[in-house]
Amino acid sequence: MSKVLCSVATRGRYNTTLPLVLSAIINQTKSPDKLIIYDDNDEPQDMRKEMIYQYFFQMLDSKKIPWEWKYADKKGQHHIHQQANIAGFDWVWRCDDDAIPEPNVLETLYSYAKRNPKLGAVGGSILTPPDMPDTSKVTGKIEDISREPNAQWNMISQVKPVDHLHCSFLYRAGVHDFNLGLSRVAHREETLFTWGLQQKGYQILIVPNAVTWHMKNPQGGIRSETNADLYRHDEEIFTNFLRCKGKTIVVLNCGRGDHVVFKRILPLIKDPIVFTCYPDIIPGMSIAEATSYFGNLDQFSIYKKMHQWNWTESLEKAFRKMYL
Numbered sequence: 001m002s003k004v005l006c007s008v009a010t011r012g013r014y015n016t017t018l019p020l021v022l023s024a025i026i027n028q029t030k031s032p033d034k035l036i037i038y039d040d041n042d043e044p045q046d047m048r049k050e051m052i053y054q055y056f057f058q059m060l061d062s063k064k065i066p067w068e069w070k071y072a073d074k075k076g077q078h079h080i081h082q083q084a085n086i087a088g089f090d091w092v093w094r095c096d097d098d099a100i101p102e103p104n105v106l107e108t109l110y111s112y113a114k115r116n117p118k119l120g121a122v123g124g125s126i127l128t129p130p131d132m133p134d135t136s137k138v139t140g141k142i143e144d145i146s147r148e149p150n151a152q153w154n155m156i157s158q159v160k161p162v163d164h165l166h167c168s169f170l171y172r173a174g175v176h177d178f179n180l181g182l183s184r185v186a187h188r189e190e191t192l193f194t195w196g197l198q199q200k201g202y203q204i205l206i207v208p209n210a211v212t213w214h215m216k217n218p219q220g221g222i223r224s225e226t227n228a229d230l231y232r233h234d235e236e237i238f239t240n241f242l243r244c245k246g247k248t249i250v251v252l253n254c255g256r257g258d259h260v261v262f263k264r265i266l267p268l269i270k271d272p273i274v275f276t277c278y279p280d281i282i283p284g285m286s287i288a289e290a291t292s293y294f295g296n297l298d299q300f301s302i303y304k305k306m307h308q309w310n311w312t313e314s315l316e317k318a319f320r321k322m323y324l
Helices: 018-026 051-062 077-085 105-113 189-199 228-243 256-263 287-294 302-309 315-323
Strands: 004-010 034-039 067-071 091-096 099-101 119-127 169-172 203-214 248-252 272-276
Touching (some): 004 018, 004 105, 018 099, 091 099, 091 105, 105 169, 119 189, 189 203, 302 315
Parallel strands (some): 004 091, 248 272
């Protein structure tokens, strides 16, 4: 059986929606194999001293659900989700700290995951009453994202492939990275992540009978930040990725010898758009331009990926794994 991590990133919601979310996770008809609560609060507290949380921890122990409370680095939920993504599980059920899943959500989403080897992510309805827009004509295509509501924002009646998901979903871990170049508000992070899975050839599905109630708590989470420049920064990065739609983004922020090795596989890459340190070896746009386009370039680092994979083979084979 595949292992499922339930990951909850929380900030500013100790005493509002987080307890509701934890209660809902504990009472799932299919329990996750582990629960990690990532605490990204500016002034983190020890919840073991709070009676309501003591109850939750006792219930988790009684149900034999391993759990961990981890203090995060105050960099934003995209950094937290990336930690969960590479934590060694087959699947990650991403639960927002103000999104309350009905008891069958994980069981339903996992039923699709376990029988579909090409599934990248699957999500159900994400409802915020009374705001439930008409989604009957929603395409779910990435190019339509600015002119239509998200396909998950009303009751889903049938299985449908889409390009991207919103808020809470189950995803195949370790395949694609969260974009760490975004600001702390991490605007568009789940869109970029799920679309990235789809760009790598995996299916993204919305499915019926898996309802999560999104309370959109006005305090906490990304709504702790009011600086509009942060949202503009993230939207610009998202727009730059859209401009590269259909292309393979290659960022060679590495040494001269690495460029020589990469040159052997460049002809095999489908429609590449290249950012390079050594244009005399591999022509392309500059690394400064890559930083301007995508923010933090760690997501493109071949050496970070080799470390993540515990790589023992050649650099060329690592490049092949990353780009082919």
